Amino acid sequence: MKGRQIILDHLNGREAAALMVDGKLHDFLIDNDAPRPGSIYRAIADRPVKGQGGMFLSTPDGNVFLRQVKGLSPGQPLLVQVTGYAEDGKAIPVTQKVLFKSRYAIVTPDSPGLNVSRSIKDDELRDTLKGIAHGVMQEGDMGLILRSCCTAEEVDEIAEDIASMEDMAAAIMSETTGPAEKLSDGDGPHVLAWREWIEPAEVVTDPGSFDTHGVLDALDDLSNPRVQLSGGAFMYVEPTRALVAVDVNTGRDTSPAASLQANLAAARDLPRQLRMRGLGGQITIDVAPLAKKDRPVFESTLRSALKVDGIETVLVGWTPLGHFELQRKRDRLPFEST
Known part of the structure; x- marks a missing residue:
């Protein structure tokens, strides 16, 4: 269809x-049963972790881990937000930079200023959106970012979204004292889709x-590590305990251009495969034989595919063995585990 x-x-x-x-x-x-990314807690500082610059905090859902904890002392309450899913045996990662994110608006407590996404190039639309923001937002310490999906035809929806996020932010950011408590749950799949x-x-x-x-048929394919690519090429996407291994193969095509075409096809489809399979952390790509002069076009293709992917991923670079490495945020649980 x-x-x-x-x-x-x-x-x-x-x-x-x-x-x-x-x-x-x-x-x-x-x-899934794990705390959703975006959930907000009033947590209680527990114990620092020497050598890592972090601290374990207590919440109703167990320990969480916060980095950059200068000035915090055990027993101190603070507001934190879940940033992703924990690796096996590790605490849930959180941050003190709490954001309130919706379809059109992101409210940023303690970061004042009204901003419009840079991807909106129309000056007239930018002025219209700034006018909406100034008309809705109250003066104070909260800031606002209007997202790229805002259009002139959705003025009422945008204003309502801003007001809703601002009210939620004001209510939650005032809950600074008291015992450990979950103050807000992260968005579920249906709200995230919207x-x-x-x-x-x-x-x-x-x-x-x-x-x-x-x-359902498409989900069955995610249980298979083999991914068919164009031109008869294929790749295997296999998570291990330490990393995600990606092996690119040309298939039966033995022409001079086969390796480059297979690698480019893998680069274009890899972000989608990682996203749907919920894979993150260290990712090592064993490319099909690739001349060093062709490495820049492979990197450019992969970078372009990741740009529209939406999940934070760092291109680390090439290893002495000719593998290409990525570091990807764990913002989803592996598909197999859910």
Whole structure:
């Protein structure tokens, strides 16, 4: 099926959302039992970790870990926000830089200033959005960022979104004293789909839509480490305890251009595969044989694919063995575990 579809359903009793583009699974979100990224706690400082510049904090959902804790003392309450999922055996990562993020607006406590996304180039629209922001936001220490999806046709929705986020921020940021408590839960898959999948799409909410729209078949493919690429090439995406290994192969094509084409196809599809499979941390790509003069085009293709991916990923570079390494934020749990 051509076009974009956002399919909201449940899988094994868990809320889930799928983004299909031209009949192909482009993204998938599913709820789990771990604290959601974006959750806000009033946590209690527990004990510092010498040598790591961090401190364990106590919350109703267990210990969390905060970096850069200069000036904190055990027993002190503070507001923190979950930034991602914890690795096995480690505490949940949190930050003191709390953000209140919605579809159109991001409210930034303690960071004053009204800003519009740089991707909005139309000066008239930028002026309109700034006027909306000034008309809604109260004077104070809170700042605002208007996101790239804001349009002139959605003035009322934008104003309502700003007001809602500002009210929530004011209420939560005032909860600075008291015992450890969860003050706000992170967004679930259905809200995340509305918030992040902003391009026009058909929204399907009928029960059983995952089955009728081919989502279940696409999810079966995620259980297979082998990923078919264009031109007969393929790659394996296999998580280990230490890292994610990606092995690119040309298949039966033995032409001089086969290796470069296989590597470029892998670079274009790898961000989607990592995103849907919920894989992060250290990623090592064993490319098909690639001449050093072709490395820049591979890096450029991968960088372009990651730019629209939305998950923070650092291109580390080439190793002496000719592997290419990435460092990717863990903002989802592995698909197999959910």
